Amino acid sequence: MKGKIKNIRMFMVLLFVFVLAFNLCGVFTVEAVTKDAVRLIREVTGELPENLPDKIVVGVSWNEKLHSMIQAWQDYMIQYSKEYGQENAVEFEWIINVADGDPARQHSNIEDLIVQDVDVIVARAQDAAAIGASIRAAQEASIPFLTFDRQSATMKPDAHVGANSYSQGLSTARALVEILKNNGIKGKAIEVMGDLRDINAVNRSKGWHEVEKETGAWETVIQVPTEWKPTKFKTGTTNALEAHPEANVMFLASDFCWSAVEEALKEDGRDIKEMWIATQDLNPQGYEAMKKGYIDVGTTYDCYFHSLAAVEIIAKLAAGEELNGKNFLVPGRLATPDNIDELEYMWARDYED
């Protein structure tokens, strides 16, 4: 009996040591990974600011919250602000509102943040033109304004953090040129565009067409406007496939609606693996599709790095640094079915659509 108890005790001790060791390994790994990411992002944002205040109240205006990417941005920002706060003795408070895709409501929401005297305003614009009115209002109240992900077309904010969507378009298109060249393919392409009020959609399309012009590796036979609406991804792709049965290449401005495109391809009787498909972002749907080999190439849209960069810039603005409307653009990384599993900090692994 005593022996049995001894064995159980020993087992419990071993289990405790194992769990402790496992946790410690985990902690060290996470810390090391985070530090590595911070080092990478500070190459874009620069070093820490001086004169950090004790507390920073951040007002965030999201244009909508239908997409998991926005929740990911928010979670990563809050998570990193805690780490940043511990390291630099500063407390972050977040006031967050959502505009449900209405530019007028977003303007009102930002006015409410101004009334609350936040230290910095961060906004992902619903409308690149209308956000200018909010920037103007914030500047009149002497509150620094950071545009996030989508740039303003009308007024210069104090700073902008986002992806380099133009280089994203170029990187994907150039990689596709190589793929087509290696397979001896002359492409007839369907371009599934984003919302033309979103500068990222415009830049990606610009990159795609520049490479097309430069190399002649494909000819874009039809452009499908979608306004980033899933229904338009589906109907637009269906119509384009019917109108252009010769199309053998597709360029998607984003893969967040991959399932709609996949359905359209299947309904048209296409073998998806026989189409040459280039997309952007590596959203949860796109990530899975690339793992299955449906998507041949894409450039990542790194929410994790965007959020880190945003917190770094928020701190600089709150510390009174003059950034004069500088753009802090986070470059994407080229992804193919061969390297997708090796890419670190992929938000699509943590979130589902």
Added chain:
Amino acid sequence: MIKKIFPYLSILLLALLCIFLAVFVPGFFTIRNFINIFKQSSALSLMAIGMSIVLIGGGIDLSIPATMALSGILGAMYMRGGGNPIIAVLIMLAVGICIGMINGYAISYLKMIPFVVTLSMMYIATGASTWLTKEVSIYGLSSSYINVLLSKVWFIPLSVLILLLITAFITVMTRRSVFGKWLYAVGIDPESSRYMGIPKHQIIFATYAFSGLFAGIAAVIIVARLMSASATMGNIDIVLNVIGAAVIGGVSIYGGVGSPLGAVIGALIITIIGNVMNLMNMSYYTTLIVRGSIIVVIIALDSFRCRLSI
């Protein structure tokens, strides 16, 4: 007793809401925030005035936000091309009135159903807006237009002053003028009003022309406020807010009851709710629950009022 209180319910509701929020929500009861609320509610209030006139007359106009967007886009396009801002304002008003007159003609003279006519008009105006803008916002407007409309008289924004003046004028018009009396008579019982010699068709026609005009005025305000115009300004959700503002303000969707002043108070209540949810930093999901509950309350209020036959 209840019947006596009901017409003043919206004012009572607004007062109670303000007292409650002043106690429990820090930052709510400040002049700065009140001006902010008035500023935010100005376009919604103007559309709600238009809607209230149509509702009192026994109709409904679902095309108000889409008309507002199309008017704003046409005026903004004219201004972007270097056009005079005063003419741009006139274009916005004229487009609104024209669309309202088309609705009014179809409903009063062609005897078409208001819901169907204005719903169709909503799609037509939205389609035209999207086609004209190619889904891209119109910006680069005249700075004098923006600066004047965003200016302040003492500490009150011009848009708020415009709203107050229009509300005062329209309240007097509906209470004191012959048009006002005929409007309520047509709304309560269209058939009897005809036997009383009231020009029913002209009154109904005029209500839609009025709502078009108010959509145009709202466009003038909102285009300046956003410094741009786009098809999304006529977002379908805004229709709910406009009808909601009118009904919360005591206007019945069954006709003949309420006032434009009530609709403005309703718009203020809706704006205050949004403002307070932001001040309290409520989570997005809670705000959805609150908004959904408000719609239920609106419907309950109106059917209660209908049962009392007020």
